[in-house]
Amino acid sequence: MSKFDIKSQVKLPLSKCMEVVLSGIQFRLFRASITMAIIALAVAFLMTILGDSMIVREVAQSVEELVEPRQNSNFWVRRLSRPLGPADIGHILLRAQPAGDRWAEFREWGEADNEAMAGLQAMARDEDLYLRFFADLPESQLRPLVGRVRGRDIFSHLSDAEAWTAFLETLPNLGLALPREPEEFQNFLRQWRDARPLVERIGAGHAGALSKVTDMRGNLTIQEFLAESDADLAETLRPLGFRMRTDETLRLRDWARQQTNMRRIEQTLQDIGLRQRFAGRYGIQDMNRVVPETFFGRLASRSGAEWLVAAMAEIGAPLGLTAETVRETATAWLEEQRLANLESSVQAMDATGGFMGFSTRILWLIGVSLIVCVVGIANAMLMSVTERFKEIATMKCLGATDGFIMTNFIMESGFQGLAGGLIGGLLGLLLGIVRAALGYGWMALTNLPGLDLLLVFAFSVAAGVALSVLAAIYPALAAARLAPLEAMRVE
Amino acid sequence: MTSAKDRSIEEKKPVIIRTRHLRKTYRMGDEEVHALDGVNVEIFRGEFLCVMGPSGSGKSTFFNMIGGLDSPSAGRVFIDEVDVAQLSASELAFLRCQKIGYIFQSYNLVQYMTALENVTVPMAFAGVPDDDAHDRGMELLDLVNLKDRWFHKPIEMSGGQQQRTAIARSMANAPSLLLCDEPTGNLDFKTGDEIHHILQRLNQERGVTIICATHDHRLISMADRIVWVRDGNIERIAERKDITVETGSVS
Numbered sequence: 001m002s003k004f005d006i007k008s009q010v011k012l013p014l015s016k017c018m019e020v021v022l023s024g025i026q027f028r029l030f031r032a033s034i035t036m037a038i039i040a041l042a043v044a045f046l047m048t049i050l051g052d053s054m055i056v057r058e059v060a061q062s063v064e065e066l067v068e069p070r071q072n073s074n075f076w077v078r079r080l081s082r083p084l085g086p087a088d089i090g091h092i093l094l095r096a097q098p099a100g101d102r103w104a105e106f107r108e109w110g111e112a113d114n115e116a117m118a119g120l121q122a123m124a125r126d127e128d129l130y131l132r133f134f135a136d137l138p139e140s141q142l143r144p145l146v147g148r149v150r151g152r153d154i155f156s157h158l159s160d161a162e163a164w165t166a167f168l169e170t171l172p173n174l175g176l177a178l179p180r181e182p183e184e185f186q187n188f189l190r191q192w193r194d195a196r197p198l199v200e201r202i203g204a205g206h207a208g209a210l211s212k213v214t215d216m217r218g219n220l221t222i223q224e225f226l227a228e229s230d231a232d233l234a235e236t237l238r239p240l241g242f243r244m245r246t247d248e249t250l251r252l253r254d255w256a257r258q259q260t261n262m263r264r265i266e267q268t269l270q271d272i273g274l275r276q277r278f279a280g281r282y283g284i285q286d287m288n289r290v291v292p293e294t295f296f297g298r299l300a301s302r303s304g305a306e307w308l309v310a311a312m313a314e315i316g317a318p319l320g321l322t323a324e325t326v327r328e329t330a331t332a333w334l335e336e337q338r339l340a341n342l343e344s345s346v347q348a349m350d351a352t353g354g355f356m357g358f359s360t361r362i363l364w365l366i367g368v369s370l371i372v373c374v375v376g377i378a379n380a381m382l383m384s385v386t387e388r389f390k391e392i393a394t395m396k397c398l399g400a401t402d403g404f405i406m407t408n409f410i411m412e413s414g415f416q417g418l419a420g421g422l423i424g425g426l427l428g429l430l431l432g433i434v435r436a437a438l439g440y441g442w443m444a445l446t447n448l449p450g451l452d453l454l455l456v457f458a459f460s461v462a463a464g465v466a467l468s469v470l471a472a473i474y475p476a477l478a479a480a481r482l483a484p485l486e487a488m489r490v491e
Numbered sequence: 492m493t494s495a496k497d498r499s500i501e502e503k504k505p506v507i508i509r510t511r512h513l514r515k516t517y518r519m520g521d522e523e524v525h526a527l528d529g530v531n532v533e534i535f536r537g538e539f540l541c542v543m544g545p546s547g548s549g550k551s552t553f554f555n556m557i558g559g560l561d562s563p564s565a566g567r568v569f570i571d572e573v574d575v576a577q578l579s580a581s582e583l584a585f586l587r588c589q590k591i592g593y594i595f596q597s598y599n600l601v602q603y604m605t606a607l608e609n610v611t612v613p614m615a616f617a618g619v620p621d622d623d624a625h626d627r628g629m630e631l632l633d634l635v636n637l638k639d640r641w642f643h644k645p646i647e648m649s650g651g652q653q654q655r656t657a658i659a660r661s662m663a664n665a666p667s668l669l670l671c672d673e674p675t676g677n678l679d680f681k682t683g684d685e686i687h688h689i690l691q692r693l694n695q696e697r698g699v700t701i702i703c704a705t706h707d708h709r710l711i712s713m714a715d716r717i718v719w720v721r722d723g724n725i726e727r728i729a730e731r732k733d734i735t736v737e738t739g740s741v742s
Contacts, residue, residue: 006573009584010618027603394599397560398660399588399616401581484587485560487599488551488672 009401014411017404021411028384032416035380039420040427042373043464046366047428048435050456055436058449060346067339072248073255079242080213081222084206086152086199093124101243108241109205110198123195126188130155133179144170155192164189209240223263226256261321261329268312268319269295277311293337299330342440370467377471381413385479392479393487402480409476410469417468421461429457507668507700508534508557512566515552526552528723529566534702536667539694541711542704544720551672553720554704558593558670559586571667588616592661592699596673598653600645606632606656607641613663631659635689651682658689662699669693671703675710687713 025032084092089106096102098118107117134142134154142150145167149157158164168182178185216236217225226233233253234244244252268274275290282298284290298304305326312319319326385392392405436444513530516523526549534540534557544550555561556568559575568575570590578586587593600609607628614624632638635655645653654674661669671690675683691713693699703710711717717734719726 006578006582007585008579008581009588009616012615012618016615023603390597390599391601394593394595394601395612396584397587397593397599398613399584399664401584401616404616483561485555487593487595488555488560 009399011401012404014407017407017411021408021415024408025412025415031380031384035377035384035413035416036420036423038373038376038380039417039464039468040424042369042467043421043424043460044428044431045369045424046463047425047457047460048432049362049366050460051429051432051453052435054449054452054456055432055444055447056346056440058447058452059342059436059440059443062443062447063339063342063346067343069251070255070336070339073252076244076248076252077222077226077256079206080210080226083210084203086203089199089202090124090127093121094128096121101245105206105241105243106202109209110202111205112198112201116198119191120195120198123188123191127152127155127192129179130185130188137176141174141176144174145176155189158189159193205241209242212240213237223256223259226252227260229253229256258329258332261325262333264319264321265296265299265308265326265329265333266292268308268317271315271317273315274311281307292333296330296333299326300334302327305330342443345439370463374467374471377413377417377468378474381409381472381475382478384412385409385475388479389482389486390489392482393484393489396482396484397487405482406476406480409479410472413468413472413476414465417465418461420468421464424464425457425461428460429453505536506533507536507538507571508532508702509569509572510557510566511569513553513556513563513568514565515549515556515561516564525549525723527556527563530723530725532718532725532728534700536700537694537698539691539701539713539715540703541714541717542702542720543706543711543717544726548720549723550704550720554670554672554702557702558591559583584616588613589664590666590668592663592666592669594654594657594661594669594671594674596676598645598650598657598677600653600656600660602645605642605644606637606648606659609645609656610660610663613660617664619664627663628659631662632656634662635659649682650678651685654678654682654686655689658686658693662693666699668700668702671701671705673705674703675705675707683707684709 092102093106096106098121099114103117106112106120107114110116110120112120131151134146134150137145146154146157146163158167164186171178171182220228229236229249230253231246231249233249234246237244269290269292275287278284278295278298279287279290282294284294299308302323305323308326309319309321309323321329392400395405433444433448510530510532513527514525515527516525518524528549530553542550542554552561556563557570559568559570562576570586573586575583575586600606601612604612607625610628610631611619611621611624614627615621619627629638629641632641635658637652637655637659640648640652643652645656648656654677658674669690674690675686678686687707687710690701690703690710694701703714705711712731714731716728716730718728
């Protein structure tokens with residue numbers, strides 16, 4: 001018979017464990033800070049990449065908004081000066097709002113009804129899908145499939161029964177599958193053929209309108225013509241089929257004037273005498289360095305603009321612009337250059353594709369760095385366990401349960417993960433912002449996506465904690481399994 | 492004068508630890524090593540027992556076994572009539588926490604805790620509320636004359652002070668059994684004496700059963716009985732009055 005009741009050991013509240021863990025970390029601050037540094041580095045890496053891409057995405061969006069009016073103006077210039085091919089028509093159709101301006105123009109030129117237009121638009125979307133499919137195929141696969149034809153010509157080529165049979169037979173041999181069922185593709189090919197006359201009518205209708213515009217502008221370039229137009233331009237163009245909104249008219253005219261002025265100022269650089277005067281005034285030794293960038297850069301200031309007006313007058317070829325206009329035009333020119341640069345670098349970003357906009361290479365880098373981090377923490381924790389064999393065994397002699405020891409180590413690692421994660425997150429955020437600022441300048445700083453960055457920060461810190469806890473599982477198990485008699489060992 | 496302890500031994504002699512055919516076998520390569528080879532022993536409540544034996548005799552294994560720190564290959568250990576082998580991990584933790592106090596040769600204090608925090612660790616494991624633990628911890632430190640040093644960390648204390656703190660810690664949950672592994676092995680002569688007297692007081696005034704693995708003759712001279720372990724078995728058990736101990740000699 002027992003003289004005392006053996007019970008199960010009490011379970012300690014987490015707060016007790018936390019007390020022990022925190023004073024332990026404080027005591028071993030140096031070792032803990034090394035572990036934290038590992039976590040901080042990994043989290044900073046993750047945070048930099050995520051944060052940077054968030055900022056770039058935001059920048060890309062605002063760049064798109066900024067270049068939109070310019071794109072719209074270019075769009076009008078093209079349509080008022082050049083005929084529309086099937087590719088242009090397909091492109092415009094893809095974005096046309098039903099019953100919108102573009103839709104109405106096409107309906108008028110093509111003498112079609114709304115139903116025919118809807119069919120045409122649906123066909124254009126399918127066409128885009130199949131065009132992309134063929135565009136993505138390498139040359140080695142395209143050749144056996146469709147021979148030498150490319151682009152839209154593939155569709156007319158496949159209308160031939162013999163070519164179609166050969167195409168269907170070759171497809172499985174190359175291990176390829178169409179984006180949709182072959183029957184649907186055949187269906188599309190028929191629709192595509194049927195839509196040819198309408199597309200051609202639209203093209204012809206536009207060409208007719210275009211010839212009238214050409215007559216109207218006489219020997220002026222399209223930009224000069226637009227620059228001298230007035231608010232009535234929309235009314236003038238309407239009978240020809242063009243639908244232009246009044247606000248577009250004014251914006252287009254201002255833009256055309258600015259462009260004309262830019263060309264006129266650029267023209268002055270053709271004058272060798274002026275180039276020499278410019279180089280002399282600004283102390284440029286090498287005449288090759290007198291390029292539009294430096295030229296407009298100087299003209300964007302009041303003194304530079306005044307100099308040009310005076311210099312042109314001296315040469316005897318007055319510019320016909322006030323200094324203030326020169327300054328404004330130069331500033332606009334620089335802005336346009338900056339936007340063009342931003343646009344191309346943002347497009348380069350977009351082109352990488354992949355998961356969440358990350359290339360496979362970056363994803364690999366993130367993955368490997370996180371694995372290295374886990375291994376590093378696991379190693380540090382294992383060393384920490386080995387160093388504390390005696391302490392752990394003593395604790396067990398004093399009544400610590402396996403669960404307490406386990407919780408102790410996991411909590412310790414978790415705390416280190418939290419501290420390291422916070423430090424790394426802030427560091428990474430800072431680096432990400434600096435990186436984006438170096439790449440995109442002021443725009444990156446004025447377009448900080450606060451909420452997105454906060455979410456990414458929280459995610460990175462959580463990842464740091466999760467990794468630390470994960471890495472601590474094995475060392476914690478090893479500690480919990482330690483026999484209490486290890487405490488008796490004397491070094 | 493008859494102390495509480497004398498009465499308990501001489502009148503009833505209740506048993507606190509009993510072993511039956513205790514065996515422990517280690518494998519070293521192809522060879523089996525019998526660290527303990529069928530040990531039968533009874534240890535009485537309130538007794539002061541010294542365990543002696545050269546290294547490799549199985550003394551440590553025997554010591555760990557009766558302290559609930561190691562499990563036998565065969566045979567049984569009863570602590571207060573409870574078969575230790577039948578206990579779950581959590582019940583073993585309870586046993587170590589409540590019924591046994593451990594004193595180590597190298598003190599084994601937790602380095603990042605103050606003396607008082609060290610003493611109250613076993614109380615925390617037992618679920619004693621912080622305020623009670625604080626009061627009891629201070630009482631225990633007073634018992635070992637360290638009350639005014641409660642806020643010192645182990646590195647700020649001498650070896651003797653550390654071992655006194657360790658004794659206070661071992662008494663945290665008022666165990667009926669103290670297991671001491673060479674308690675004065677790392678201490679000089681004079682400091683060792685202080686430890687001996689504290690152990691003797693605990694034994695005589697509180698009736699705590701004390702089991703010491705030691706070579707120290709002064710400690711042996713305080714013991715009620717001495718157990719000699721050799722080649723995995725009990726070679727001899729003697730009452731102190733039947734042997735002569737040369738006090739003061741160094742072994």
